[in-house]
Amino acid sequence: MQKINVVCVGKIKEEYLRLAIAEYLKRLSRFAKVDIKELPEGKTLKDEAEPILKAAKGFKIALCVEGGKLSSESFAQKIKLLCDKGEEISLIIGSSCGLDKSVKDAADLKLSFSDMTFPHQLMRVILLEQVYRAFMINSGSEYHK
Numbered sequence: 001m002q003k004i005n006v007v008c009v010g011k012i013k014e015e016y017l018r019l020a021i022a023e024y025l026k027r028l029s030r031f032a033k034v035d036i037k038e039l040p041e042g043k044t045l046k047d048e049a050e051p052i053l054k055a056a057k058g059f060k061i062a063l064c065v066e067g068g069k070l071s072s073e074s075f076a077q078k079i080k081l082l083c084d085k086g087e088e089i090s091l092i093i094g095s096s097c098g099l100d101k102s103v104k105d106a107a108d109l110k111l112s113f114s115d116m117t118f119p120h121q122l123m124r125v126i127l128l129e130q131v132y133r134a135f136m137i138n139s140g141s142e143y144h145k
Helices: 015-028 045-055 072-085 101-106 120-138
Strands: 002-009 032-039 059-068 089-093 109-111
Parallel strands (some): 059 089
16 A cells, blocks of 8 residues: 655644544545654754654655646646555645755655645645545546546
């Protein structure tokens, strides 16, 4: 079964976001073993970098504003390629201040979901939905319209 790590800084405080995350983890469980690695916020981005880099395994995708943009279909193709190779995937979400340059430099792919700014806690839900959408696209499901 595919292994996916979601490496993120900070805790989810809002119950409605925790429920949405739990729903997407449940949906994803038929496709992959998804492990959320919640790391504490540091005083600086540099403080957060080492724990992030230790937690991120395999192919590292850093979510950052300067990353490239992919359509849902292109993201699904990337996920399929990595799954076909049997490669573990780590998706990295920084704190509300972003990611240290060292984390971005260590990433195999820098990905931006939009030119807009999203709360980093909400980004976890958006990311999990897009990972689920990718697996549904790759399975030929009607979910993606």
